[in-house]
Amino acid sequence: MKNISLKDIFLVFLKIGTFAFGGVYSMLTFFERELVEKRKWLTHDEYIDSVAIGQMTPGPPIVNTGICIGYNLKKLKGALVTTVGQVFTGTVLAILLAMLYIKTKGNVLIGSIMKGIGAAVVGLLLSIVYKMAKNTIRDYKTALFALTAFLALAVFKFNPIGLILAAGISGLIVFRKRSNDSP
Amino acid sequence: MLPILHKEFVEKYHWITNQEFLDAIAIGQITPGPLTVMNAVIGYKIYGVIGAVMAMISSYLPCIIIVTLVCRYYFIYKESVIVHSVFKGIKPAVIGLLAAVAIPLGSTSLVDLLTFGIAIISFTIIAFTKIDPTFVIIMAGVLGALFL
Numbered sequence: 001m002k003n004i005s006l007k008d009i010f011l012v013f014l015k016i017g018t019f020a021f022g023g024v025y026s027m028l029t030f031f032e033r034e035l036v037e038k039r040k041w042l043t044h045d046e047y048i049d050s051v052a053i054g055q056m057t058p059g060p061p062i063v064n065t066g067i068c069i070g071y072n073l074k075k076l077k078g079a080l081v082t083t084v085g086q087v088f089t090g091t092v093l094a095i096l097l098a099m100l101y102i103k104t105k106g107n108v109l110i111g112s113i114m115k116g117i118g119a120a121v122v123g124l125l126l127s128i129v130y131k132m133a134k135n136t137i138r139d140y141k142t143a144l145f146a147l148t149a150f151l152a153l154a155v156f157k158f159n160p161i162g163l164i165l166a167a168g169i170s171g172l173i174v175f176r177k178r179s180n181d182s183p
Numbered sequence: 184m185l186p187i188l189h190k191e192f193v194e195k196y197h198w199i200t201n202q203e204f205l206d207a208i209a210i211g212q213i214t215p216g217p218l219t220v221m222n223a224v225i226g227y228k229i230y231g232v233i234g235a236v237m238a239m240i241s242s243y244l245p246c247i248i249i250v251t252l253v254c255r256y257y258f259i260y261k262e263s264v265i266v267h268s269v270f271k272g273i274k275p276a277v278i279g280l281l282a283a284v285a286i287p288l289g290s291t292s293l294v295d296l297l298t299f300g301i302a303i304i305s306f307t308i309i310a311f312t313k314i315d316p317t318f319v320i321i322m323a324g325v326l327g328a329l330f331l
Contacts, residue, residue, distance in 0.1 A: 017216045019317045021324065024217045025288065028281075029309055029316045037313070049261075052270060052277045053253055059246035060184075060217045067250040072258065079251045083243050090216035091223045095235050097210050098224045109328060114213055116327020119298035120319050122289045123305025129282045130310050133275075142275040149279030154286050163280065164273055171272015176264060 004041060004073055006081050012039070013066060013085025022117035024062035025125040027086070031069065032128055041073060044135045051132070056164050063087070141174060184218075188225070198229045219243075297330055 016030040028051065035041045042050075050072065054065030063086060070082030096102075137143050145167060152158040185208070192198050199207075207228070211221025219242055226238025260266045293299050305319045 015317075019215060019320055021213075021215045021320050023212075025281075025284070026316065026320060027216070033309070033316055048274050048277075049257065049270065050254075051281075052273050053250065053257060055277050055280065056273070057246070057250050057253055059243075059249070060219050063217050063219065063243070064246055064250045067247055068254045071251045071254040076251055079247055079254075083247055087216055087220060087239060087243070090214040090220040091235070091239055093214045094210050094220045094223045095227050095232060097214070098206075098227045098235075110213055112327045112331040113324040114327065115292070115298065115331040116301060116323040116325070117320055118288075118292035119301040119327075120305040120323030122285055122292050123302040123307075124309055124316060124319065125281065125285050125288065126302075127306045127309035129278060129285065130306075132278050132281075136274050136278060142271070145272055145275035146279035146282075149276035150283045151279075153280050153283035160280055164276060167272045167276030168269040169272075171269045172265060175268035175271040 006074060006077055009070060009073055009078055010081045010085045013070070013082045014088055016066075017086040018089040022114065022121040024060065025128075026117075026121045027062045027066070028128045029124040031065065032131060035069060042069060044131075046072060048132055048136055052164075055160070145170070188222070192225055192229075199225060203228050297326070301326055 012034055016027055016034060020027040020030060032044075032047060036044050036047050047069070050065045050068040053068045054061045054063075057064045063083065066082045066086050067079045070078035070080070072078070074081070133146065137146055149163055149167060152163050153160060189204060193201055193204050204225070207221040207224035208218075210224050211218045214220050222238045222242045223235040226234035226236070228234075230237070257266065257270075261270075289302070293302055301323050305323065308314050308319055309316060
């Protein structure tokens with residue numbers, strides 16, 4: 001276990017949860033920048049492990065990625081602290097909006113701001129895909145896995161959970177022998 | 184998640200109206216973080232602040248239990264040949280899946296020259312510089328308020 005205080009973990013995840021407007025995909029970018037690049041709390045490979053586990057488990061995938069990172073840093077306490085940190089600001093804001101009956105839907109200004117942020121999130125998502133690909137896709141086999149999954153979801157609309165399962169089984173078949181060669 | 188929530192809260196128990204459900208989604212979409220925050224709004228409509236807190240706890244408790252269990256065993260058996268090769272297949276696939284998510288996201292968000300510009304600038308900043316993503320989110324919000 002790494003020597004990082006629970007308070008620091010909470011504060012970083014609070015920051016991520018506070019600025020991750022425009023849906024969860026911006027959170028992926030924040031995780032990578034704050035935890036891997038800036039603070040070096042986890043390696044890029046451990047980060048991608050957490051993203052994969054988040055996608056495989058039921059519930060909101062990106063929140064699950066955060067929970068996994070928290071567990072990796074400080075076991076169960078870390079998992080609890082990251083969950084609260086990630087959703088705290090959003091929850092408080094949501095309760096306030098509901099309390100005050102603020103109509104957000106027809107509001108032109110909020111609509112315009114969200115349109116701008118929505119566009120940025122597409123860029124943020126693609127940048128994290130680019131960075132992860134640079135670290136993980138090293139040969140034609142891994143490239144083929146990524147390309148197949150991309151096409152299966154984008155063109156053929158397969159079920160993502162089924163795709164992950166299929167990728168895991170194919171991984172076992174394709175990479176098992178090679179892993180044996182290099183212990 | 185949305186169809187299940189609608190079925191339970193609106194159709195089965197009648198705890199909230201359809202309009203309240205739609206309001207909850209709208210709030211969940213503009214608040215930072217996951218859409219699941221809308222569950223706090225549903226909880227609030229039913230039982231005030233306590234209802235909201237209960238809703239959040241019960242939304243995330245199953246996730247915490249399942250994810251920590253999976254993580255625990257993953258990190259124990261990570262080096263084993265089987266887990267290692269399974270994840271060697273899963274990791275690039277997840278990257279492919281995330282890339283595919285960008286397509287529906289892009290087709291709703293990128294509608295004109297300015298939104299395309301914002302997306303390209305955001306990509307460039309995060310992929311090639313050390314500038315904080317917070318700056319990108321704020322910049323995009325300001326540009327949206329001014330020009331969209």
